[in-house]
Amino acid sequence: MELFFYALISGILYGIFFALVGIGLNLIFGVMRMVNLAHGDFIMLGAFGAWLAYSKLNMNPLLAIPIEIFIFMIIGFGVYYAFVPRLSKSRDPEMLSFILFFGIAQIIEALAIFAFGNNQKSIPFSTLGKGSISILSQSIPFSWVVSAAISLLMIGFVYYYLYFTRTGYATRAIMSSPEEASSVGIDVSKISAFAMGIGLSLAAIAGVLAPFMIGSIDPSIGASLTTTSFAIVVIGSLGKPIGTILGGIIYGLAMMFMQTYLASWTNLVPYVILILILLVKPSGLLGKKVRNA
C-alpha cells in the first residue's frame, strides 16, 4: 500500500509536468496542422537554458523562464513565417511539415552538441528547494512539487489565454476553421505565428523543469521526448490542447506504476500506449485523420 500511494502521488505530479511537456506540440498542431517533430529538441534547448542560467550566471534556473519565453516567442515567429505559409500551400502539408521539422530537429541537436558538448549536464535538485515534503505520509522531493506547481501554473495560463482572452478566442476559431476565422476579420497568420511562439515557449518551460523531473540532460534527449510528447498528446486527443492534461496524467501514472511494480519494463510505456491508442481508437482520438481503405 505504501508503494501504491507513492506511485499515485508521484504519478500525478509527474503527470502534470508531462502535460506541460506535450501541450505545446498539441497547440501547434491544433492551430496550423503542422507536426512539430522538433518539439523534444526545443524542450532540450529550454533545459540547457536553465543549465546555463544556473551554472554560468549563478541564477536560480527558474529565472530563466521569462527570458526563455521572450526568446522562444521570437523563434516561434521566425519559424512560422519561414516555413508554415509555404508548406500550407503544398500538396501534403502534414507529412511535409513532419519531415521538415525532423530536419530542424537534427539541426538543433547538432548545434546543441557544438554549444554544450556531448556530456550529460545536471542541476542539483536543491536549487528548487531543499528536502522533501510529506503527502499522505509519503515523502516526496520538494523539487517535484515545485515543478508540478509551475507546470500547473503554465497550463493555467494557456487555459486562460484560450478561454478568457479575445486573441484566445481567435486562436480557437482558427482551430475550428481557418477560413471562417479569416472571414470574421481575424489575421490568421499573425495569430498562428503567435500560437507557434507560445507552443515553443511552453516546450522551453517544460525544458527548464526537465533537469529536476527527468534528471541529467544532454543534446540527444530530444528524440525520445518528442515520442513521449506524441504519446501524451494522442491519449488526450490531438488538436485539443486542454485534453493534453488528461494525457499527461494518464501517462505519468502509467509510468510511475510501472516503475514501482515492473521497473525494467518502464521504458516501454510511452511506445506501447502510443501504438495501442493509435490502433484501438485512431478515429476517436485523432478525429478524421485516418486513411481510407
Next chain:
Amino acid sequence: MRKKNIRLIIGIILILVMTALFALLPKIYNNNFLLFNIMLYIALAEGLNLIYGFTGYLPFGYVGFFGIGAYSASLLILLLHVGVVPAILLGGVAASIVGIILTPLLRLSGAYFAIANLAASQAIYYIISNPHLENITQGPYGIMLSSVYDATASYNAMLIVMFFAFMLVLFFRQSRFGLSLMAIREDSITASVAGVNVVLARTIAWLLSAFVAGLCGGVFAWYTSVFYPETVFSLNISIFAIVFVLFGGAATLIGPLIGTVILYGMYNFIGISTPQYFQLIYGLLIVMLIMFLPNGVVSLFKKVKDYVP
C-alpha cells in the same frame, strides 16, 4: 522503342555495373568495412524506397526490421544451430512477420503512421534489450557470432542482398504492380475505383520492404559478428536510410543510390569522428529539400525524367 523499355535497359545496366563494381572493388581498395556499409545502406535505402517511394508511407521505425533480422538470424544460429544462410533468410522472414503484426498501422495517415512505426521499433528494442530476457536475447549484453565469422562470405552475401533490393525496386518501377502502387499513393479511393486491391497491394509492398531490412540485419550481424541491441536498433539507421532516399529522390531506382553514395561518402569523410557536423549538414539538407526540391535530386533531371530508372 518505348521510353519505358529504354528505362528498363538503363536500369539493368546500372544494377549490373553496381554489382560488378562492389564485387571487384575489394581487390583494389582495402577499406572493406566502408564498402560493406555503403552496400548495406544502398540496400536499406532501396528497401525503404519500396514502401516510402511507392506508397508514401514513411517508416520511421524501419530500423526495427533491421534489428529483428539481426537478432532472429543470430539467435537461430546460436540457439538452434541453423546454418548461416538459412538463418539470414529466416531473419528476413521474421522481419516480414513483424511487418504482418504491424500492418494495422497502415490504416493511419502519414505522420501518425511514421510516429507509430517509430514507437513500434523502440518498443521492440526495449523488449529485446530487457535484462529479464537475458536467457533468450542476451538482453543488453549483445550478441557474439564469432563462431561463424567469415568476412568474405558475409561481404558477398551483402552484395547479393543489394542486388536483390535493386531488382525489387526495378520491378516496382517497371511493372504494372508498381504502377498500381503509385496510383494508390496518389489517391487510394480512385485507385480502388480503378480496380486495384488497395489493402493487398499496400501490404505486399510493406512486407517486401520489411523483408529487405530483415535480410540486411542478418547479413550485418554475420559481418560484424559482435553487436549490442543499441547497435542494430539505432535510430540513426532509419534516419540515414530516410535521408538518403529523400535526398536522391523516392520512387526511382537511382535516387536512393545517388543519395547513399553522396551522403554516406560525405558522412565517411567528415562524419564518423565528429558526427554533429554531418548531422547539421543533413538537417539543413532536409529543410532545403522540403522547401525547394521536395522530389529529391532526381527531379533536377526533368528533361530526361522518363528515362531515369
Next chain:
Amino acid sequence: MSPKEILKVENVEKRFGGLKALNKVNLSVYENEILGLVGPNGSGKTTLINVISGIYKPDAGKIYFFGKRIDGIATYKLAHLGINRTFQIPKPFHGLTVRENVEVAALYSGKQCLKSFFKHLKNFKFMEKGYCNIEDDVQTAISIVGLDKLQDKQATQLNTSEQKLLGLARALATKPKLLLVDEIAAGLNQEETDKIAEILQTLVKKSISIIVVEHLMHFIHKITSRVVVMDSGSPIFEGTLEQAANDKRVVEVFLGG
C-alpha cells in the same frame, strides 16, 4: 418487350451519425439508358453514387447488379464486375502519364488478365509489352475520349476538361457495364460540355448504361430520357425532365416553398 433491368437499388439507407443521407432509396437502371439524377445539394445524389460504387457500405437495403447482390462488396471488386465511376473533382494519378493512368485501370479488368499477370510474374516476364494484352483496351479507352495525342503527357499537365476526360477513360478501361458519372460538366465550357455529352451518347450505343449526376440542367436535358429527382435522401420523382419541371413537389424542392 420491356428493357432489361441491370441495376436495382432496393430500400437502401445510409446514415452519417444522426443524419440520414439516404432514406429507403429504390431505383432501377435499364440496359442502354442514361439516367439523370438531380436534386439540391445534400439531397443524397453523390452519397448514392458512393454507395453503388462501393465507397460507402449501405446501412440497410440491397443492391442487385444483373441479378447478383453487390451491396457491401469492395470497390475494386465492383470495378472488376463492371461498375465504374468518375469523380466530380478529377483525381488523376499525378506523376503518372496519361497512358499509365489508364493502364492502372485496365490492368485488373478481367480474371483471365489477372491470371496471366501472375503467370508472367512467375516467369519474370512482367516487363514485356502486352503480357496481359491490355494494350488494346488502353488505346480504345484513350481514343474514345480523344486523348490520343496527349497520352505521353504527365497527368498534371492536363487542363480541367482533359483531366475529366482522363477520369472517363480510366473508368472505360475497366470495361464497365454501368458507368456512374458525377458532375462531369461542372467547370467546363459549353464546347467541352457538348463534347462530353457526345461521348456519353456513343457509350450508350456500346451497351454501357450510365447514371449522370448533374446540376447543369441543359446537359441533363440533352442526354437523358429519364430523370430521378432526389430530396432529403429519397427519390421523389421519376420521369422526363419536362414532366419534372411541371411537377409541384419538384418545383418546391428546387425553388423553396
Next chain:
Amino acid sequence: MSLLEVQSLESGYKILKVLWGIDLNVEQKERVILLGVNGAGKTTLLKAIMGLLKIFNGKIYFEGKDITHLRTDKRVKLGIAYMSEIGIFPNLTVDENLELGAFFLDSKLTHQRKQQMYEYFQDLLSHKKALAGSLSGGQRKMLGIAKLLMSNPKLVVLDEPSNGLSPKFVKLIINILDDLQNKEQFSILIAEQNIAFLDFAQRGYVIDNGKVVVSGNLSDLKSNNIVKKAYFGIEN
C-alpha cells in the same frame, strides 16, 4: 458609385473554373438576391467576393476601392461581413462567437454592440454560455446573423441562410433580416435557392453554370418562366 462592384469575375477551385465572368453590383442600402440551383456557383461567387478563393480574372471594387487581391480579414475590416453556410464556430460559446464577430473593434465597442445584439435576439442571451454547436438549427442561424452584424458592416453577404430550416423558420429569418435592415441600413447580398426570399429583395440575379443568366428588378424575376428556365434549363 456602387458599394460593391464585381466586373467579369472568373474564379474557382484550383483547376476547376466555376465562375465564367460574373458582373454584379450592390448599391448602398440595397437588398440584392442571388438565385440559382446548387452547383450554379453562388457559394463560389460569395467566397471570391470575400477573398477566400483565388481570382483568375476580373475585378472587385468596394466603395470604389480595388479589393480584388486584398486579404480576407482586411476586406472584413473595410466593412464587408460574411456568413458562410456554417456561419458560426461550433466549438466556441455563443458569447465568444459574438465577440469574434467584431474581432478588430476595441473591446468597449464590442461590448456595446454585443448588448445590442442580445437585445435583438433575446433567445441568444439565455444561451450565452452554451456552445454554439449545441444550438438548434434556427438558433444557429440567429447567432450567425448576430455575429455578422457585430462589426457594424456596410455590406452583409449571406450564403443560404435558409439552408436546413423549415418553412416556418425561413419566414422568421426573412422577418428578422427585414427588420434589422430597416433599423441599421446596411446593404445585403444574399445567395439563396429558396425563392421565398424573392419578396425580401429589391433586385436580383439568377446564375447558372457560373454565369448570370437573368438579372433585374423583382417583377422581372418573378415571371416564373425565367426562373424556371434557369432552374431546369428548359422552356415551357
